[in-house]
Amino acid sequence: MIEQALIDDRAVDLGDANLTELELLAERSGINLADGHARQVLTTSQQRIVEGLAELFQEAQRSSVPRLDRQAQTAFLTALGQRRAVACADVLTCYSSSVAMEILARSAHAVGLRRVGLIHPTFDNIPDILRGIGMRLVPLPEELLQAAGPMSDVDVELMFVTTPNNPTGTVLTEDQLARWAAWCAARGVVLVLDTSFRGFDPRAMYDHYAVLDDAGVQWVVIEDTGKLFPSLDLKTGFLAFARNLCLPLRRIYTDILLGVSPLILRLVVALSEDAASGGLASLHRTISANRAALRTTLSEPGLGHWPDPDNRISVDRLALPPGLEATTVAEDLRGRGVQVLPCPKFHWASPTDGERFIRVALGRPEQAVRQGAEIIREYLLEQRGGLS
Amino acid sequence: MIEQALIDDRAVDLGDANLTELELLAERSGINLADGHARQVLTTSQQRIVEGLAELFQEAQRSSVPRLDRQAQTAFLTALGQRRAVACADVLTCYSSSVAMEILARSAHAVGLRRVGLIHPTFDNIPDILRGIGMRLVPLPEELLQAAGPMSDVDVELMFVTTPNNPTGTVLTEDQLARWAAWCAARGVVLVLDTSFRGFDPRAMYDHYAVLDDAGVQWVVIEDTGKLFPSLDLKTGFLAFARNLCLPLRRIYTDILLGVSPLILRLVVALSEDAASGGLASLHRTISANRAALRTTLSEPGLGHWPDPDNRISVDRLALPPGLEATTVAEDLRGRGVQVLPCPKFHWASPTDGERFIRVALGRPEQAVRQGAEIIREYLLEQRGGLS
Numbered sequence: 142m143i144e145q146a147l148i149d150d151r152a153v154d155l156g157d158a159n160l161t162e163l164e165l166l167a168e169r170s171g172i173n174l175a176d177g178h179a180r181q182v183l184t185t186s187q188q189r190i191v192e193g194l195a196e197l198f199q200e201a202q203r204s205s206v207p208r209l210d211r212q213a214q215t216a217f218l219t220a221l222g223q224r225r226a227v228a229c230a231d232v233l234t235c236y237s238s239s240v241a242m243e244i245l246a247r248s249a250h251a252v253g254l255r256r257v258g259l260i261h262p263t264f265d266n267i268p269d270i271l272r273g274i275g276m277r278l279v280p281l282p283e284e285l286l287q288a289a290g291p292m293s294d295v296d297v298e299l300m301f302v303t304t305p306n307n308p309t310g311t312v313l314t315e316d317q318l319a320r321w322a323a324w325c326a327a328r329g330v331v332l333v334l335d336t337s338f339r340g341f342d343p344r345a346m347y348d349h350y351a352v353l354d355d356a357g358v359q360w361v362v363i364e365d366t367g368k369l370f371p372s373l374d375l376k377t378g379f380l381a382f383a384r385n386l387c388l389p390l391r392r393i394y395t396d397i398l399l400g401v402s403p404l405i406l407r408l409v410v411a412l413s414e415d416a417a418s419g420g421l422a423s424l425h426r427t428i429s430a431n432r433a434a435l436r437t438t439l440s441e442p443g444l445g446h447w448p449d450p451d452n453r454i455s456v457d458r459l460a461l462p463p464g465l466e467a468t469t470v471a472e473d474l475r476g477r478g479v480q481v482l483p484c485p486k487f488h489w490a491s492p493t494d495g496e497r498f499i500r501v502a503l504g505r506p507e508q509a510v511r512q513g514a515e516i517i518r519e520y521l522l523e524q525r526g527g528l529s
Numbered sequence: 530m531i532e533q534a535l536i537d538d539r540a541v542d543l544g545d546a547n548l549t550e551l552e553l554l555a556e557r558s559g560i561n562l563a564d565g566h567a568r569q570v571l572t573t574s575q576q577r578i579v580e581g582l583a584e585l586f587q588e589a590q591r592s593s594v595p596r597l598d599r600q601a602q603t604a605f606l607t608a609l610g611q612r613r614a615v616a617c618a619d620v621l622t623c624y625s626s627s628v629a630m631e632i633l634a635r636s637a638h639a640v641g642l643r644r645v646g647l648i649h650p651t652f653d654n655i656p657d658i659l660r661g662i663g664m665r666l667v668p669l670p671e672e673l674l675q676a677a678g679p680m681s682d683v684d685v686e687l688m689f690v691t692t693p694n695n696p697t698g699t700v701l702t703e704d705q706l707a708r709w710a711a712w713c714a715a716r717g718v719v720l721v722l723d724t725s726f727r728g729f730d731p732r733a734m735y736d737h738y739a740v741l742d743d744a745g746v747q748w749v750v751i752e753d754t755g756k757l758f759p760s761l762d763l764k765t766g767f768l769a770f771a772r773n774l775c776l777p778l779r780r781i782y783t784d785i786l787l788g789v790s791p792l793i794l795r796l797v798v799a800l801s802e803d804a805a806s807g808g809l810a811s812l813h814r815t816i817s818a819n820r821a822a823l824r825t826t827l828s829e830p831g832l833g834h835w836p837d838p839d840n841r842i843s844v845d846r847l848a849l850p851p852g853l854e855a856t857t858v859a860e861d862l863r864g865r866g867v868q869v870l871p872c873p874k875f876h877w878a879s880p881t882d883g884e885r886f887i888r889v890a891l892g893r894p895e896q897a898v899r900q901g902a903e904i905i906r907e908y909l910l911e912q913r914g915g916l917s
Contacts, residue, residue, distance in 0.1 A: 161783035194582035236624035269784045374790035395549035402762035
């Protein structure tokens, strides 16, 4: 009864739902290949860490919280190749990357920034938070960000880039980052990166902080442990920023939190050390195997194609066969017991462009990906039959 | 070195610091009687729960997250006497009560609400978040909220009351709540309660949801597990609201989070069940003993007085002897190794009124309270000598 009531009172209009509302629905039933949280099986060494949670609690109890906080930041950032961060960044540990995002947006608004250039497409809670705070958004297509030619004259005060991008997996290379950092520095534009998916892709593990620091730009980087470690969403976001940054991040931060649980900090230290000593490589194998299972299952002609062949992050896009619309496909698949995300909301400036794509999460047990892929395959085969 | 760098780069101007910045300083050294988080010793049964964290992790892994979410809400709210909540409230589980506060403020602003009546004094992150979002605040003195006479004509669109109030412990009685709920209902004013400290005071455990539901007012209640359970800030805030509420809370919520860790939800279930079966009574004894230790140590004439004799929550105010200012006293005490909060920032509409008070946290091991009180006593004795 309680479960029924819950579902009733959380009913949402699917057509109007944001991506997180669709993800919430996906948590309730069937095979959830919707949200991008880490839900793969714990590795043996991660399992051992989790089995020691009671001891980690005791250790955290005895520790200095500021020291543990800095240890978590350092362990995570260095595991992901961000060695300069420790030297050049102030870092505020947040409950999540979205809370870091909210603090960033509120701080930028507080000093009068309004015009934001934002990568397109990207996960919809980024444009939704920015708009909700009162920002005016200018779409920055991925192609523009990657172009080698002369820099387009974009009139913005803040530039926001998700790299690797969600859902495409597109990575801003070191050269591209250096160019945009110089461009922002010359114009007094604040450059913000969301690197939550960094840990999946070695090409995104060059030292971004060194590039940003050397460029002398005003910069902010949002990091996230939650996409990598399947620790039941015991996670942190990190809001890292240049020491000379003109935004009141610390003040807005302390309006919202005193800090993150020291047990979570201790757990992040342990999981990051594990990541550095083999855990990341293991994660890459898991995601790669799941991606291969998905793509192989859907490899027959006429079932769509894979628009992001180089994508390494824990989600994958399928471009649907002509004639199919993602919103309908996702709803049909939900009816068959598998949850994926339709992509219109990712294309926040031109939603209909997203109707060609669905997004499938890969941070899952391989069996779930295989079963989900099989259901998607059967559905698309039927559609192909119906369309031909 | 890292620790040193941390302290340096987090240096704050004490005169301008908000209360959380002062609490952050307090985490670093000496006896921390500053923040209102639960830092008392775990009870035997709480210790047993924590020792089972690895098993709780496994249970949470196997559970339906929406079901666990509802279980945590129900267990906590019923343990605190809020039986109608399950029937009449939608509840969104947040990382913390401050994140719930941020979501509330953003949602109210999104529908054009601007004039907010806010209890005075209260913890400064409430006015800071509301002002940061763009609200105009009208102070509602505690005496006004408790007056039995005709209702003052306050011109507001939203009314925000912390009960029990922080730092005074003042509780809105059932009659007073019913009157203000009727007043708000008649004027179309949204009534918001922050009841984070409810669990310390049986007088605040009457069923607020029944009163609000019966009044037919548009209401929101922010609840918090973090003030009660010394679980190293593994906690949740709950954003509970009337089913017919005119604010887009769910939409803003899903911009910021998908949900709270199922391990934390499972832990909140266990701690709430323990609270219902003796844990709350034990907590009340602990806080009462710590309050008695503080007040007894500072009972000599000329060391100030206790302006909130009926206060039962986990902080206590000391009214300083004439001639002393709280900002200076708190800074002097920090120099002697004990951290307390000066009260000017609580008096957000008239900070100088707060210079008469310091706030001492009681959710600590009794030994810490005793040692801290002893240092405060010696300091005040010296001051008395110097002043006389």
